[in-house]
Amino acid sequence: MAVPTFVDRVTLHVQGGDGGHGCMSIHREKFKPLGGPDGGNGGRGGDVILEVDPGLTTLVDYYHSPHRRAGNGKPGQGSHRAGADGEDLVLRVPEGTQVLTPEGELLADLVGAGTRFVVAAGGRGGLGNAALASARRRAPGFALLGEPGERRTVVLELKLVADVGLVGFPSAGKSSLIAAVSRARPKVADYPFTTLVPNLGVVTAGETTFTLADVPGLIEGASKGRGLGHEFLRHIERCAVLCHVIDCATMEPRRDPLTDLEVIEGELAAHGGLEDRPRLIALNKIDVPDARELAELVRPELEERGYEVYEVSAATHEGLRDLTYAMARIVNARRAATPPPAPKRIVIRPKPVDEAEFTVEREGDVWRVRGVRPERWVRQTDFRNDEAVGYLADRLNRLGVEDRLRELGAKPGDTVLIGPEDDAVVFDYDPSVQTGAEMLRGPRGTDPRLEGR
Template structure:
């Protein structure tokens, strides 16, 4: 089985690290059996972060290992010692990587060295009982659990960051041309589809330096999946200009420079997004006598169509200087017309005063509560601890969930579900319930051991 060395599209499964649990601890000192809570907070889970590395040109690492996870936070400890944060996981990606959802929604376009994007945030650490202490709850017998990290499945798609793209039929001489004008050394042979992966070279013409991309050859129907080029058409989307490389020495029947150009233009139009890109035409292989005659014959027709035409030979380097300077001119024009990137601005949009923190809906024989805060509080709760459950009920009551349920007609004994189907927690609605903090009857959130102290 062949192992790919160039991969420009992968599906990546990522998960942020889980936050560490808070600690329940009571300070023990001589003659002070109940010295007060001193449980530390749990550590934050590590995030998964994508970051551009200019030294990478492929996503092959994630083809072999598509599941990645940030480090988990450590649990808090007594004596007010917080747990260590989980390590962030930095995933290096090539310049020009686009991050999408499985539904093709673009989440981020990573262009530029050092550009980064948090793809899966780590979970918050749970508070220890020292942080939960208050005037009403002076010695909490519980702590909050750490939150799980975000889990996502995304698609990474690489689009080469090049200034000029070479397009043409297989064996038109694109790889030979890029090898002749740059230090790129693509595989070159005299059979179709020699180029199986895009090649990138750096060209200097005068005081202008630009990147030149050579993608696998296109054929008629490429935009619909024929041949190899359809897989790589997206690598041309960032190019400032396109250069048609036309084989004037082909021996294939039914082929000529004008029809080749028409076929490639039709495929670019079918793919879409290239209408505003200036074009050059390189009539290649004019070192062959018959090819030079054909180039002279079609040159005027191409110029009449509005193309800048250059007769070149990748083998003898004839005409390459003029072609590269023409490419550099188009690149300079595009760069001058492109406004500089604006500085990043953080826009703060405060939540409206009357905006709800949660919603309550009736679903058949149950009530469903949705909202970021209620669902987060449920994840933080240790349901094996009665006092922790009472604390959750107290928080939900202060938020107004109980009052909303009563207003909508909920009755004692009704099932109340908090969260979505996969992570839901079910309660029996009882608005008069009292917490049982360490088996001591009392109002929610109180501790009778400390009354009168």
């Protein structure tokens, strides 16, 4: 199977690093039998970050390696030593990359060198028992687990960022034209669909420098999936100017400049969103005598329709100077009409003080508790340690979960689920259990309130 060199759409599976576990440790030193807890906190897991690199033009790296994961945080240690944070994973992407959910929802549009987007956040590190100590729980016999990193599946879709887009039928001479006016060297041959991927070139006209995109040839029905053009129509969505490259020397039946223009305009209209882009027309291949005569014949009618028309030859470079200066003039006008980008500011959006921190709903015979805080607390609990489970019960009670269940009519023995549907933790509702660290009596890691239950 051929290995693609240009990829403009990939599905990426990413995962942030897991947070390191907190440490349960008691300080031990000669002549100091009551040294107290000294377990350090776990390190934060690394984030997976997408960053724009202007030097890239394809997503091929993620086609070959679609699974990426950031570094895990290190666990805490005794003597109050915190674990190291996990290393962030920075993924370089081309400018113009859009980040979408598998359902098509836009998450980020990455334009501008250095623009970043955290696509998968790392998990928080767990607290060590030194951080969990309080006046009533002086020497906790447990620590909190690190949170798992965020798992996410996203679609990366590239839309080229170019000032001018060349559109037209296959073999109209688009690749030859971009090679003649820039240093781009696309493949040029005398058969249809020579260009299989978009090409970018940088053009200088006077004091103006702009980018020119050569989009693979369109045919009738491209917007519905025929040919190759339907895969690349999105690459012209960011272009400020569209230039029709029309082959005046074609020998194919039922082909002429006016018909070609109408077919391509029909496909652009079917794709949508391009109605406001200025159009230029390049009647190409006038180095062929019959093509020159045809170009001179159709030019008045095209100008009557409101188009700027230029007769050019990519082979002899005739007319290319006037065409590139016309492109530069329209590009300058579009740039002047576009307001400068607003400086990026850090926006802090605090949550309302009365926002509910959890919800309790009846689902058949069970009660389900949802909320960021209770779900995070469950993930951080080591259920092999009775004291850690008791600490979780105390936290949920202080948050008001038990009171809310009582208000909604929960009965002793009812099943309570906390967490997502596919990974929930199951509890039995028992309001008779007293809460509070002052109830603790016994060895570390145990909780007498849970004995026999």
